[in-house]
Amino acid sequence: MPAPLNVAKTRTALRTSARISLQMLLVVLMAAVILWILGQMWSIVWPLVIALLLTTLTWPITRFLRQHGWHPTLAASAVTVLFLLVAAGTLVLIAVPVASQAGELATGVGNGIQRLRDWAAGPPLNIGADQLSTALDTATTRIQSSVGSIVTATVTGVGTILNGLVTTVLALFLMFFFLKDGPRFLPWLTRQLPGRLATDLPTVAAHSWDTLGSFVRSQAFVGLLDALFIGLGLWIVGVPLVLPLAVLTFVSAFVPIIGALFAGFVAVLITLVSNGPTDALIVLAIIVAVQQLEGNVFQPMVQSRGLGLHAAVILLAVTLGGNLAGIVGSLLAVPVAALIAVVWNYLRDQLSDPPPHPRTDPPDTPAPSPAPAEKPA
Secondary structure, rough: OOOOOOOOHHHHHHHHHHHHHHHOOOOOOOHHHHHHHHHHHHHHHHHHHHHHHHHHHHHHHHHHHHHOOOOHHHHHHHHHHHHHHHHHHHHHHHHHHHHHHHHHHHHHHHHHHHHHHHHHOOOOOOOOOOHHHHHHHHHHHHHHHHHHHHHHHHHHHHHHHHHHHHHHHHHHHHHHHHHHHHHHHHHHHHHHHHOOOOHHHHHHHHEEEEHHHHHHHHHHHHHHHHHHHHHHHHHHHOOOOHHHHHHHHHHHOOOHHHHHHHHHHHHHHHHHHOOOOHHHHHHHHHHHHHHHHHHHHHHHOOOOOOOOHHHHHHHHHHHHHHHHHHHHHHHHHHHHHHHHHHHHHHHHHOOOOOOOOOOOOOOOOOOOOOOOOOOOO
């Protein structure tokens, strides 16, 4: 017969569970309030985040110039101008091939659609040409009936582009000031905080900065290697728009796992439309090989210290970020998860008991032998 429950222990367990649940609810509520405040201030927070990411990417060059006698303002100005030149050159390298090969790509899309119609007309689908024409007419009618929505979406898109330009300009200005005055931030923060906060917050900020910089620079290097190898493979196969696809691979590397899948899907789709299924399979094999090389060689070699996050945690973070905030959430999910891990590790270290010191007893010394008794005279 099982022993009856102890009333006092049961009541204590329920009280403890209720207290912990209430504390967790307060923590979740506080996190929701912080996220709501950040959402209301997003027009300021988003340029600040972009500026921080760009600063971590360009800070090594600025630090090198400052260590070799450049004035902070001159070093920050030179690096900012260099970044603008690189960004403008990248856009030109993307726009020119796209404009020159747009006609070829459009022809390939048309041929691909025709091959798709021929495949749909055969077994096992057996969709006739009349059914396809009816479906196309229905789609055209729906498009014509939603002209107002399209115009509204176009106006919204123009507003989004203008907001993007404003955000970019603001982020560049913030990046310049971060490069110029960044080393002064932690001493200033230490002077502004009282008591233990003057030690804890600057320490967490320094660790967070190191983690963020390690993530951005390592992802940039790995993305550059991916873009180089995949772009070389696309060039050998003869895929159009090689340079834009390589740039897309580089940019997508900043969104772990999901970015690689997206860039690979676009490359295989364009190859299928322009070159046919055989070359598409070859490109798919190249992308899988490069991704395996990245996961087993590049990432362990470049991110030797790592972010302290398991691959499953990264995948879940990217998925959650994408569901909450779309592309922006996917881009920021891994850095935010890494920063949360930094804060948690610091709190755990501060709240943990120090490890017990091993006893260092002095070595055993033999007891002194008693003095021999004197012989009587």
